[in-house]
Amino acid sequence: xxxxxxxxxxxxxxxxxxxxxxxxxxxxxxxxxxxxxxxxxxxxxxxxxxxxxxxxxxxxxxxxxxxxxxxxxxxxxxxxxxxxxxxxxxxxxxxxxxxxxxxxxxxxxxxxxxxxxxxxxxxxxxxxxxxxxxxxxxxxxxxxxxxxxxxxxxxxxxxxxxxxxxxxxxxxxxxxxxxxxxxxxxxxxxxxxxxxxxxxxxxxxxxxxxxxxxxxxxxxxxxxxxxxxxxxxxxxxxxxxxxxxx
Numbered sequence: 001x002x003x004x005x006x007x008x009x010x011x012x013x014x015x016x017x018x019x020x021x022x023x024x025x026x027x028x029x030x031x032x033x034x035x036x037x038x039x040x041x042x043x044x045x046x047x048x049x050x051x052x053x054x055x056x057x058x059x060x061x062x063x064x065x066x067x068x069x070x071x072x073x074x075x076x077x078x079x080x081x082x083x084x085x086x087x088x089x090x091x092x093x094x095x096x097x098x099x100x101x102x103x104x105x106x107x108x109x110x111x112x113x114x115x116x117x118x119x120x121x122x123x124x125x126x127x128x129x130x131x132x133x134x135x136x137x138x139x140x141x142x143x144x145x146x147x148x149x150x151x152x153x154x155x156x157x158x159x160x161x162x163x164x165x166x167x168x169x170x171x172x173x174x175x176x177x178x179x180x181x182x183x184x185x186x187x188x189x190x191x192x193x194x195x196x197x198x199x200x201x202x203x204x205x206x207x208x209x210x211x212x213x214x215x216x217x218x219x220x221x222x223x224x225x226x227x228x229x230x231x232x233x234x235x236x237x238x239x240x241x242x243x244x245x246x
Contacts, residue, residue: 005131008036009218012151013139014043015051021212027062030219037062042069042147131168135218140175145205152200176214177207183217
């Protein structure tokens with residue numbers, strides 16, 4: 001496997017988008033671009049079933065995982081759910097690479113137990129060392145007001161668990177809806193996820209739920225970042241750095 005970047009969106013919402021494009025359709029387009037969409041649904045007991053369906057549909061179309069957490073369980077489970085979503089995505093992408101090595105006609109189950117163990121060791125190692133870019137989208141519509149403190153706690157826990165990785169982590173945090181437009185940038189790409197917690201002190205809630213436009217914003221920022229990386233690589237090819245001889 002080439003040691004590139006694992007790119008993913010971590011969407012935290014209570015579902016029920018009501019403005020802009022279909023979020024599942026946008027998530028499908030992100031998947032085509034190699035960007036996985038994970039969704040954590042934060043719902044109240046008895047909350048609209050539509051919200052739960054939307055959470056699952058977005059993750060399914062985005063090639064990621066979805067988890068639903070109820071408000072009464074947030075303090076015990078949000079941190080675990082966040083780690084699970086990140087870990088499953090890492091392993092899923094690495095497994096795809098391994099499928100290319102094994103061949104389409106051969107599955108992991110066809111390997112001997114010994115070989116299967118060796119492959120899983122490689123999966124675990126790559127999961128710990130590959131670069132990770134996470135675009136975090138947090139729903140700040142009115143229905144999320146009482147849930148945001150627990151979301152902050154989840155992201156704080158995420159910073160602890162991911163900082164133990166050997167690979168490089170970079171994060172961006174955007175909120176929807178923003179104060180003046182559908183999506184608002186709080187933190188641009190940074191390896192310091194600790195700043196996410198500080199950002200929550202300035203949050204206000206209210207307005208509609210433009211989940212589709214928020215996912216489009218994530219796609220735009222990823223494409224801009226990937227284009228910049230491609231230009232840098234091209235420049236290095238055009239002007240190779242010569243190492244001094246002995």
